[in-house]
Amino acid sequence: xxxxxxxxxxxxxxxKIMPTPLFSPPTYRRRLRAVQAEMQRRGVxxxxxxxxxxxxxxxxxDGWSFYVPQCxxxxxxxxxxxxxxxxxxxAGARRTVWMEEDALFGYSDDYVHNPPHHPGEHLAQTLxxxxxxxxxxxxxxxxxxxxxxxxxxVQANAPQLSWQDADGLVNWxxxxxxxxxIAHMRQAGRLVAAMHDTALAVAAVxxxxxxxxAAVYQTAIAGVPDIYGDYxxxxxxxxxxxxxxxxxxxxxxxxxxxxxxxxxELAGCYxxxxxxxxxTIFCGTPPSKWRAAEAALIEGIAACMAAAKPQAVCxxxxxxxxxxxxxxxxxxxxxxxxxxxIGYPPDWGERTMSxxxxxxxxxxxxxxxxxxxxLWLEDWGIEITESIVITKTGCEALANVERRLFVV
Amino acid sequence: xxxxxxxxxxxxxxxKIMPTPLFSPPTYRRRLRAVQAEMQRRGVxxxxxxxxxxxxxxxxxDGWSFYVPQCxxxxxxxxxxxxxxxxxxxAGARRTVWMEEDALFGYSDDYVHNPPHHPGEHLAQTLxxxxxxxxxxxxxxxxxxxxxxxxxxVQANAPQLSWQDADGLVNWxxxxxxxxxIAHMRQAGRLVAAMHDTALAVAAVxxxxxxxxAAVYQTAIAGVPDIYGDYxxxxxxxxxxxxxxxxxxxxxxxxxxxxxxxxxELAGCYxxxxxxxxxTIFCGTPPSKWRAAEAALIEGIAACMAAAKPQAVCxxxxxxxxxxxxxxxxxxxxxxxxxxxIGYPPDWGERTMSxxxxxxxxxxxxxxxxxxxxLWLEDWGIEITESIVITKTGCEALANVERRLFVV
Numbered sequence: 001x002x003x004x005x006x007x008x009x010x011x012x013x014x015x016k017i018m019p020t021p022l023f024s025p026p027t028y029r030r031r032l033r034a035v036q037a038e039m040q041r042r043g044v045x046x047x048x049x050x051x052x053x054x055x056x057x058x059x060x061x062d063g064w065s066f067y068v069p070q071c072x073x074x075x076x077x078x079x080x081x082x083x084x085x086x087x088x089x090x091a092g093a094r095r096t097v098w099m100e101e102d103a104l105f106g107y108s109d110d111y112v113h114n115p116p117h118h119p120g121e122h123l124a125q126t127l128x129x130x131x132x133x134x135x136x137x138x139x140x141x142x143x144x145x146x147x148x149x150x151x152x153x154v155q156a157n158a159p160q161l162s163w164q165d166a167d168g169l170v171n172w173x174x175x176x177x178x179x180x181x182i183a184h185m186r187q188a189g190r191l192v193a194a195m196h197d198t199a200l201a202v203a204a205v206x207x208x209x210x211x212x213x214a215a216v217y218q219t220a221i222a223g224v225p226d227i228y229g230d231y232x233x234x235x236x237x238x239x240x241x242x243x244x245x246x247x248x249x250x251x252x253x254x255x256x257x258x259x260x261x262x263x264x265e266l267a268g269c270y271x272x273x274x275x276x277x278x279x280t281i282f283c284g285t286p287p288s289k290w291r292a293a294e295a296a297l298i299e300g301i302a303a304c305m306a307a308a309k310p311q312a313v314c315x316x317x318x319x320x321x322x323x324x325x326x327x328x329x330x331x332x333x334x335x336x337x338x339x340x341x342i343g344y345p346p347d348w349g350e351r352t353m354s355x356x357x358x359x360x361x362x363x364x365x366x367x368x369x370x371x372x373x374x375l376w377l378e379d380w381g382i383e384i385t386e387s388i389v390i391t392k393t394g395c396e397a398l399a400n401v402e403r404r405l406f407v408v
Numbered sequence: 409x410x411x412x413x414x415x416x417x418x419x420x421x422x423x424k425i426m427p428t429p430l431f432s433p434p435t436y437r438r439r440l441r442a443v444q445a446e447m448q449r450r451g452v453x454x455x456x457x458x459x460x461x462x463x464x465x466x467x468x469x470d471g472w473s474f475y476v477p478q479c480x481x482x483x484x485x486x487x488x489x490x491x492x493x494x495x496x497x498x499a500g501a502r503r504t505v506w507m508e509e510d511a512l513f514g515y516s517d518d519y520v521h522n523p524p525h526h527p528g529e530h531l532a533q534t535l536x537x538x539x540x541x542x543x544x545x546x547x548x549x550x551x552x553x554x555x556x557x558x559x560x561x562v563q564a565n566a567p568q569l570s571w572q573d574a575d576g577l578v579n580w581x582x583x584x585x586x587x588x589x590i591a592h593m594r595q596a597g598r599l600v601a602a603m604h605d606t607a608l609a610v611a612a613v614x615x616x617x618x619x620x621x622a623a624v625y626q627t628a629i630a631g632v633p634d635i636y637g638d639y640x641x642x643x644x645x646x647x648x649x650x651x652x653x654x655x656x657x658x659x660x661x662x663x664x665x666x667x668x669x670x671x672x673e674l675a676g677c678y679x680x681x682x683x684x685x686x687x688t689i690f691c692g693t694p695p696s697k698w699r700a701a702e703a704a705l706i707e708g709i710a711a712c713m714a715a716a717k718p719q720a721v722c723x724x725x726x727x728x729x730x731x732x733x734x735x736x737x738x739x740x741x742x743x744x745x746x747x748x749x750i751g752y753p754p755d756w757g758e759r760t761m762s763x764x765x766x767x768x769x770x771x772x773x774x775x776x777x778x779x780x781x782x783l784w785l786e787d788w789g790i791e792i793t794e795s796i797v798i799t800k801t802g803c804e805a806l807a808n809v810e811r812r813l814f815v816v
Contacts, residue, residue, distance in 0.1 A: 063656040064642055067552075067755035088784065092654035109742040113762050141557035144475075145754075148556050149549035149575060167557060210636035214629035221622035221659075228618035228661040234472055235639045246500035248471040251629075253636040334517040345753040346553075347475035354521050376496065 021060030021098045022271055023180060028098050031058055032074070032081060034173050039076055044166055045135035046127060047074040049081070050146035052344035054170040056272055059083060059099060063092040066145045066344065068112055069119040073105075075130065084126060086112065086119075120153025127158050138166030144346065171352050174341055176366040181273060181341065182389055182398075185368060188275035189387065189399030191229045191268025195219050196279055196401050199238075199264050203408050205283045206255045209238055209262070213251040216266060230269040233343035234276075237265040244381035247374065259284040261405075263374075263383040267348055268399070274340055274348040275398045276370045278383035281406045290382065293375050294405040296328035297384040300373045301403065304336070304355075308369070308388060308395040314359035321373050322357070330375060333357075337371040340387060365392045429468030429506045430679055431588060436506050439466055440482070440489060442581050447484055452574055453543035454535060455482040457489070458554035460752035462578035464680055467491060467507060471500040474553045474752065476520055477527040481513075483538065492534060494520065494527070528561025536566050546574030552754065579760050582749055584774040589681060589749065590797055590806075593776060596683035597795065597807030599637045599676025603627050604687055604809050607646075607672050611816050613691045614663045617646055617670070621659040624674060638677040641751035642684075645673040652789035655782065667692040669813075671782075671791040675756055676807070682748055682756040683806045684778045686791035689814045698790065701783050702813040704736035705792040708781045709811065712744070712763075716777070716796060716803040722767035729781050730765070738783060741765075745779040748795060773800045 021028075035058065039047050050071040055061045058081050059072055070085030080099040087106035094104065107122040127137060137158075140146050155163060177185070198219040202212050216236050223229045239249045240262035247265070256262060260283055267276035282290060300321045307320035318336050325332045337355030340348055348370075353361045355369060367390045374383040382405070387398040429436075443466065447455050458479040463469045466489050467480055478493030488507040495514035502512065515530035535545060545566075548554050563571060585593070606627040610620050624644050631637045647657045648670035655673070664670060668691055675684035690698060708729045715728035726744050733740045745763030748756055756778075761769045763777060775798045782791040790813070795806040 062658070063654070064645065064658055064754070065656040067642075067757075089654070089656055091784070092657050095651060095654055095657065112743065113746065113757075113759055114764070114766070139556075141560070142555045144552045144555065146556065147550045147552065148547075148554065148559050149573070151556050152549070152573075165557070165560075208636065210629055210631060214626050214631075214637075217625040217629055218622050221618055221625055223618060223622075223661075228616065228659075229622075231643045231658065234475075237472065243503060246471070246497070246503055248473040248497055249500050249503065250470070250472055250639065251636075253631075335520065338521065346472070349475075349521075351521055356522070358522070376499070 021096060023060070025098050027178070028058065028060070031173065035074060035170055036076055038169055038173065039074070039138065042138065042164065042166065042169070043136055044138035044164055045076050046131060047138040047166055047169065048140065048146065049074060049170055050140050051143035051170065052145065053272070053342040054140070056342055057170065057174055059097045061093055062096050062272065063089060065089040065092065069123070069150050071146065073126070073130065084123060118149065118153040120150045121157050124154045124157030127154070127161060131161065133160045136162040136164050138164045138169065141165045141167040142351070143167065168352060171350050174350055175339060175352055176364050177341060177368055177389070178366070182366065182368070184270050184273035185275050185341070185387070185389070185398050187227050187270040188268040188273050190224050190227070191220060191270060192266055192275050192277045193399050193401045194224050195266045195268060196264065196277070200281065200406055200408070203256060203262065203281050203283070205258050208253045208255050209240060209251040210253050212238060220268065227270060230272060232267040232269040232274060233345050233348040234267065238262055239381070242379045245376055245379055247376055247381065256283050261290065261380060261382060263381060265383060269343070272342045272344070274343045275387045276340060276348055276385070277387055277399050277401055278372070278374070278385040279401060279406060280382045280384060281408055283408055286405060286407060290405065292328065293330070293382045294384070296325050296330050297373050297375065297382065298403055299328065300324045301371065301384065301386055304371050304373070305386070305388060305395055308363060308390060309393065310363055310365055310390065312363050314353050314355050314361045314363065315357045317355045317371070318357045325373070332373065332375065336373050337369045340368050340370045363390050365390050368398065429504060431468070433506050435586070436466065436468070439581065443482060443578055444484055446577055446581065447482065447546065450546065450572065450574065450577070451544055452546035452572055453484050454539060455546040455574055455577065456548065456554065457482060457578055458548050459551035459578065460553065461680070461750040464750055465578065465582055467505045469501055470504045470680065471497060473497040473500065477531070477558045479554065481534070481538065492531060526557065526561040528558050529565050532562045532565030535562070535569060539569065541568045544570040544572050546572045546577065549573045549575040550759070551575065576760060579758050582758055583747060583760055584772050585749060585776055585797070586774070590774065590776070592678050592681035593683050593749070593795070593797070593806050595635050595678040596676035596681050598632050598635070599628060599678060600674055600683050600685045601807050601809045602632050603674045603676060604672065604685070608689065608814055608816070611664060611670065611689050611691070613666050616661045616663050617648060617659040618661050620646060628676065635678060638680060640675040640677040640682060641753050641756040642675065646670055647789070650787045653784055653787055655784055655789065664691050669698065669788060669790060671789060673791060677751070680750045680752070682751045683795045684748060684756055684793070685795055685807050685809055686780070686782065686793040687809060687814060688790045688792060689816055691816055694813060694815060698813065700736065701738070701790045702792070704733050704738050705781050705783065705790065706811055707736065708732045709779065709792065709794055712779050712781070713794070713796060713803055716771060716798060717801065718771055718773055718798060720771050722761050722763050722769045722771065723765045725763045725779070726765045726767070733781070740781065740783065744781050745777045748776050748778045771798050773798050776806065
């Protein structure tokens with residue numbers, strides 16, 4: 001029952017282009033040393049890295065196991081990060097990480113959802129053993145997967161250790177991408193372009209939104225020639241009609257209505273690297289206010305991309321957008337983009353730089369952003385966005401999707 | 409370009425069977441009163457409910473916005489929960505919740521990823537206003553979306569309030585399902601059955617795993633006659649070959665090899681209600697050890713389902729499995745299932761009851777579990793699982809999928 005065009009194992013081995021883990025040990029060691037240097041600056045002896053994106057960046061660990069406590073333990077002078085997690089996930093760690101067996105620590109299932117026991121007891125003992133009972137432990141306070149309960153448990157069971165909020169320490173190390181990372185994001189860009197092609201081919205008056213979501217998913221995972229797709233950190237968003245004023249509603253089975261718009265905020269994901277991109281589809285003949293918003297956004301994006309270059313700061317990009325939209329009669333304040341790269345649910349943003357007027361972070365070649373000038377108005381919304389990489393002289397789009405309002 | 413068979417809007421309105429919000433206001437009020445009664449028992453004046461599943465259960469709020477701080481604020485004597493979240497998500501709240509406009513509180517985007525500002529400052533002010541500055545606030549310590557940073561910010565900015573860990577308070581209220589909820593889970597069961605049909609139709613030696621994942625997604629969302637599918641809280645898991653010893657790896661593009669097995673842990677999701685179910689597909693002729701494991705699991709499930717009934721406790725089900733598998737020569741200790749229902753990423757489990765020997769929670773009609781006797785052995789793995797509902801006299805499977813090792 002094999003589909004036509006499937007590969008034999010031998011053919012597959014011949015063409016397989018991606019190693020596992022994704023990068024070479026020297027790359028992981030270089031990343032580790034940069035993190036350790038920052039730990040030293042902050043006086044952190046042991047860093048607990050629970051953000052799955054940060055874990056992937058430093059160790060190549062990749063599995064859907066972040067719903068139980070797990071983290072990397074980075075020692076100030078260690079040669080490699082240590083992986084700590086649920087015992088039954090050791091097999092997944094062995095199959096993905098670049099470290100050796102002696103870097104892996106697993107806890108028993110007796111700690112899982114079994115109060116008063118908590119995996120934090122095991123982590124506390126592990127930290128005590130590793131530290132000779134002294135030192136300052138940094139933790140990520142806003143990573144979703146390092147909960148207050150875990151923090152309280154490990155603190156209570158290792159009272160001799162000191163604690164420091166080190167949220168974002170690793171995230172900021174990810175801000176400037178390596179060339180290989182940018183290549184992965186361009187692959188993700190190929191995926192998101194194909195996803196929009198699919199949406200446009202399926203969308204029409206009367207088609208139910210979930211049918212569009214299903215087709216987009218199919219393309220996202222089945223991939224494009226020579227690469228497959230991973231799950232994105234956020235599901236496809238495709239609010240239509242009046243719901244499009246609400247940017248984070250997911251699909252239902254409402255059919256597309258005549259003379260209404262739907263925006264599609266999608267991301268391609270390749271080996272956990274994301275390329276988000278939104279376009280809007282209008283069913284029927286767009287009213288003039290839609291055309292005016294389209295023109296404003298296209299000019300806004302062009303202005304942002306002209307402003308996005310080394311020697312500028314994040315705020316310059318946001319100001320370029322506000323200024324351009326204002327000329328067109330639209331008042332758009334606040335954030336219009338954020339740093340992107342590796343992502344796991346619930347977010348593909350890196351939680352570091354924002355494209356907002358107050359963010360004075362200098363732009364550097366290799367930084368990547370989702371540039372996101374959405375207009376969400378009272379009872380309709382339009383999004384035309386781009387993912388970009390800062391180059392030595394300016395910036396480039398990571399995907400190639402026509403920049404306009406699509407009409408069906 | 410409409411697909412054949414699509415509905416016109418008028419046809420759709422005629423057949424649309426689900427209201428928005430999902431349940432009637434009296435149902436939500438009954439749930440609220442039960443939560444308030446438990447708050448009173450624990451001395452909690454204000455409960456912050458940040459678990460998206462708990463938010464959905466009490467308010468019908470449904471959006472992919474949990475990557476920024478948000479929660480319900482349940483007052484001990486309130487007539488309805490209050491929704492607190494990001495300003496741009498107010499539109500999504502208005503379109504989904506059963507409460508009135510005056511129950512909705514939004515914070516400015518200036519608080520989002522913009523240190524030293526934090527949405528916790530706004531929450532602290534909101535709580536101060538609501539409480540006249542006094543009282544005990546309960547919070548969920550292990551819900552993923554109520555982070556240590558949020559807790560620390562709101563505590564620092566509302567120092568006059570007392571704090572109590574109330575993790576699981578709402579989760580436990582969800583343990584016994586209403587009839588309508590069970591009906592939704594049976595619909596999810598129809599979806600997961602169709603997903604396994606799809607996987608079986610596509611799987612064959614040489615087919616790459618991501619192609620199977622793509623097809624499964626397509627079915628999951630496109631749905632079955634008269635219902636659509638939602639995104640499940642966990643992505644399809646389909647490790648194959650030696651990777652099947654690792655239960656939480658996601659797909660890649662490896663082709664299925666001859667004489668190897670792949671297990672598929674999937675869930676149908678209907679209006680956020682889940683029905684997880686796993687089956688294993690073997691390519692070729694299963695060796696006798698596979699057939700022995702299959703037979704043991706089938707007998708184990710039958711023993712569990714015979715033990716799962718009112719008057720028994722969770723531990724009885726686990727013990728029935730251990731006893732049955734031991735007779736067949738397999739040593740399986742620990743947890744073999746957990747409570748299920750509403751779910752959002754990263755987990756479809758309710759984090760309450762576990763089917764493990766030490767869990768003495770009495771079973772009641774209306775409880776629902778994923779009964780999960782996987783055998784993960786050194787270099788292979790097999791899963792045959794069922795989602796079940798406890799009835800007045802025993803239990804029933806929520807989905808109808810043939811209970812055996814599939815062979816292609």
